[in-house]
Amino acid sequence: MTTTEIKRRDGLARTGIFTLGNRSVRTPAVLDAAALFPDLMSMSGTNVPLAADGDFVRMYHMQHGDQPVSIHPYLDNPASSGDCVLVANWHTALENPRDYVTWLCALKEKTPPDTTWYASAAALPSNLHFLCYSGFDLFDFYAVDLKSIQGIFCIPEGEFAQKTIGSEICTCDGCRNGDLRQHNRLALLREISLVTQFIELGQIREFVESRCRLHANHVAILRHLDNRYEVMERFAPIARGGVMRVNSGESMNRAEIRRFAARVVNRYHPPETDVAVLLPCSAKKPYSLSVSHRKFRMAIANRAHELVVTSPLGIVPRELETVYPAGHYDVPVTGYWDAEECAVIAGTIARYFEKNPYRRIIVHLEGGALKVVRMAAEICGITPEFSCCEHPASPAALSALDDALAGEHHSKDSRLHGICSYQFGIEMDTRGFSVRGRFPALFYSRERVQCFSIDTMTGMLRPTFEGWDLIPQGYRVLIDDFVPEGDVLAPGVKGADQTIREGDEVLVIGSRAHATGRASMSGVEMLHSKRGVAVRVRKVKRV
Ligand SMILES: [Zn+2]
Numbered sequence: 194m195t196t197t198e199i200k201r202r203d204g205l206a207r208t209g210i211f212t213l214g215n216r217s218v219r220t221p222a223v224l225d226a227a228a229l230f231p232d233l234m235s236m237s238g239t240n241v242p243l244a245a246d247g248d249f250v251r252m253y254h255m256q257h258g259d260q261p262v263s264i265h266p267y268l269d270n271p272a273s274s275g276d277c278v279l280v281a282n283w284h285t286a287l288e289n290p291r292d293y294v295t296w297l298c299a300l301k302e303k304t305p306p307d308t309t310w311y312a313s314a315a316a317l318p319s320n321l322h323f324l325c326y327s328g329f330d331l332f333d334f335y336a337v338d339l340k341s342i343q344g345i346f347c348i349p350e351g352e353f354a355q356k357t358i359g360s361e362i363c364t365c366d367g368c369r370n371g372d373l374r375q376h377n378r379l380a381l382l383r384e385i386s387l388v389t390q391f392i393e394l395g396q397i398r399e400f401v402e403s404r405c406r407l408h409a410n411h412v413a414i415l416r417h418l419d420n421r422y423e424v425m426e427r428f429a430p431i432a433r434g435g436v437m438r439v440n441s442g443e444s445m446n447r448a449e450i451r452r453f454a455a456r457v458v459n460r461y462h463p464p465e466t467d468v469a470v471l472l473p474c475s476a477k478k479p480y481s482l483s484v485s486h487r488k489f490r491m492a493i494a495n496r497a498h499e500l501v502v503t504s505p506l507g508i509v510p511r512e513l514e515t516v517y518p519a520g521h522y523d524v525p526v527t528g529y530w531d532a533e534e535c536a537v538i539a540g541t542i543a544r545y546f547e548k549n550p551y552r553r554i555i556v557h558l559e560g561g562a563l564k565v566v567r568m569a570a571e572i573c574g575i576t577p578e579f580s581c582c583e584h585p586a587s588p589a590a591l592s593a594l595d596d597a598l599a600g601e602h603h604s605k606d607s608r609l610h611g612i613c614s615y616q617f618g619i620e621m622d623t624r625g626f627s628v629r630g631r632f633p634a635l636f637y638s639r640e641r642v643q644c645f646s647i648d649t650m651t652g653m654l655r656p657t658f659e660g661w662d663l664i665p666q667g668y669r670v671l672i673d674d675f676v677p678e679g680d681v682l683a684p685g686v687k688g689a690d691q692t693i694r695e696g697d698e699v700l701v702i703g704s705r706a707h708a709t710g711r712a713s714m715s716g717v718e719m720l721h722s723k724r725g726v727a728v729r730v731r732k733v734k735r736v
Pocket of ligand 1: 364365366368369377
């Protein structure tokens with residue numbers, strides 16, 4: 194009897210608990226595989242090369258009834274929820290970045306989400322971050338022990354000659370004793386602790402972006418994986434607390450960043466105002482709390498729709514400034530935007546203005562952001578006006594902005610309307626709503642009944658039951674005829690909207706009760722998992 198319970202997810206990476214009989218292991222973990230799976234040593238046909246062709250694999254791959262269940266990219270899935278699945282020879286995939294991504298996506302597609310993934314004889318301190326980032330949970334000491342026999346000193350930065358052990362690069366017990374085998378094992382255990390820490394912080398991506406720099410293949414795999422946006426997006430949480438560090442060229446292609454830009458263009462509905470002002474970003478988030486944005490807002494005085502031009506998100510309408518990751522990213526500011534950055538962001542801005550025409554577009558920008566908007570204007574054929582002289586927040590520039598808006602009408606706050614369209618994909622009639630609270634902790638009510646509030650961690654809307662009444666469809670989780678006591682677990686879910694991502698606000702609907710809460714896993718995972726929390730429930734209402 195085996196069970197797998199996923200506790201935390203961060204993209205494909207996760208932490209969890211794997212139980213085999215009476216033994217439980219917290220994952221990710223490096224352990225003595227022979228002790229956990231004593232039969233594995235004698236299981237034949239579980240070590241078929243990944244690169245073998247389909248006929249060969251079908252001929253030689255053998256399925257035993259025991260754990261772990263061996264899976265192969267070219268075979269139908271033999272695993273069930275809870276199993277430990279073994280992918281043999283995965284270290285060879287690391288040498289072939291394209292195949293790595295093809296095989297990984299094929300395996301993820303057909304294997305139940307609540308399985309523990311074991312990469313046998315593959316883990317080294319230099320690749321463990323990548324294996325965990327790819328969704329592997331369980332590892333053994335075979336690869337490092339082999340390096341020890343070969344006289345190779347292993348650390349996360351790479352593999353070095355045995356004599357390195359005396360160099361004080363590492364001061365573990367193994368190094369102090371001159372014991373290479375002990376050092377290599379301890380280095381692997383240290384790395385798995387570090388990886389676990391970053392998964393729990395929701396920063397495995399940042400960790401991998403920094404760790405992978407010394408390994409060309411790892412960088413290549415990261416880029417190929419990002420190109421599989423439709424796969425990576427399904428696993429990317431819709432929101433996190435904390436800072437998203439956007440420090441490398443690859444950060445621009447993160448699923449969360451691309452999804453934000455895609456939703457601004459495809460889902461988001463701007464207010465009715467037909468005058469737009471393009472503004473620079475600020476280091477402080479949300480932008481409204483920065484000194485420069487206070488000045489911009491004073492000068493604009495609600496006479497235009499405010500759009501912030503920023504790398505790497507592209508364009509952030511004022512209403513979405515709190516929303517993850519717009520309210521959470523931190524990016525190194527040099528004033529220089531590279532060619533790829535400019536092309537991607539100009540494309541996003543052009544698509545936005547093609548979809549949402551304005552009577553006037555006033556550009557209050559300088560430097561890289563100004564250059565990008567000029568590129569966008571050429572692509573989509575808009576004719577912007579320019580109001581920035583000296584620095585955007587200088588008195589002269591602010592005065593020019595004020596003058597440019599002379600005679601334009603004041604418009605109402607449209608934050609609720611904007612976030613609703615971005616988050617739930619609907620255009621809601623927000624007439625009659627009142628707002629109270631201190632930004633960004635805002636509460637929206639209608640006829641004195643609170644319908645929505647802004648979650649200050651994620652910057653997204655939290656609907657009450659009355660709020661859900663205004664969202665006609667989507668983000669629903671269907672349960673059986675029970676009243677949830679505490680959270681809704683995956684086996685209790687009978688149906689789930691497939692657009693639901695981890696972190697989304699959802700409405701739970703059952704014949705005996707409704708509940709509001711936040712999804713702990715994607716809609717797909719809710720339907721295919723036998724364990725784990727599906728929805729963290731906030732409120733329950735009997736019906
Ligand atoms: Zn050491």
